[in-house]
Amino acid sequence: MRTRKTLQRALALTVLAVLPAAAFTLPAQAAATVASAPQAVGAAAPVSFVDLTASPLPSDHKTHRITVTYRNDTSADRTVAPQILVESPDRGPFLSPSDVRLEVLTGGHWKTVPLASQTGTLYTGLGPAKVVLHGHHTLAQQYRITVLKASPGTVHPRVALYA
Template structure:
């Protein structure tokens, strides 16, 4: 594992701890989560992820067109499992770091509409929030989140890195 990857994991775990603390702080942070098209119950935990399932990365398409990114996870365990799909936009090693204003990210709702997703940023990486994305798919169920990513700033660079956070 590279030192950049290790730093990124450490930064994201630290951020997850901070976000979990904020989620317990007030009603604004407890807004209703998105509903997915796949059967899954919504999890409300303040836990931090114990692991991540990294999915196939791809270059950030900087062509001002919308691109679909799908995050899929199958619960192969014998019990319900809390997971959270996440989309990262990692910056090039030498910069420039993308900013949340460089792209728009939307997530498809169960009704088929696109809902805007706000991006956080830390150490040159943009990310979707884990606390609002937590779901608990039943044993054997597949959870799928579909994102629509559009680069709005010409020349923005990076890598799309979908993944799934796993909770104990």
């Protein structure tokens, strides 16, 4: 049911505002075009999301790369945060954070990103991922995902936009 997925995302967003998440930084390539967000924006909730192309959750136990790319086409700076959702089928089985390993490329090294769970959806935290993207610059955040316990699902990258 689409209503359930919408509710899942809304619940996840509510939880995201209060849950701490793993810190990760931008890769050197993207860091050249992005500056760190000021501390004052830490508690603000996103005003919208840009949904990127979703794909089926791989079931081959191999590592697959995901690139979250977003271009700020305006001349103004904009606070953004890349996010990965791993969605379970509507009627289950529901994924657990131990079923999937997600890593982010940070400073030339892959670091594990903890996944939180809400109503069958695994997700990365937004707070530590926030960056200020300068006008007419592009964010390109690299991730890799490995499915440890094969299960049906969808990988849904997106970018949170802040006021």
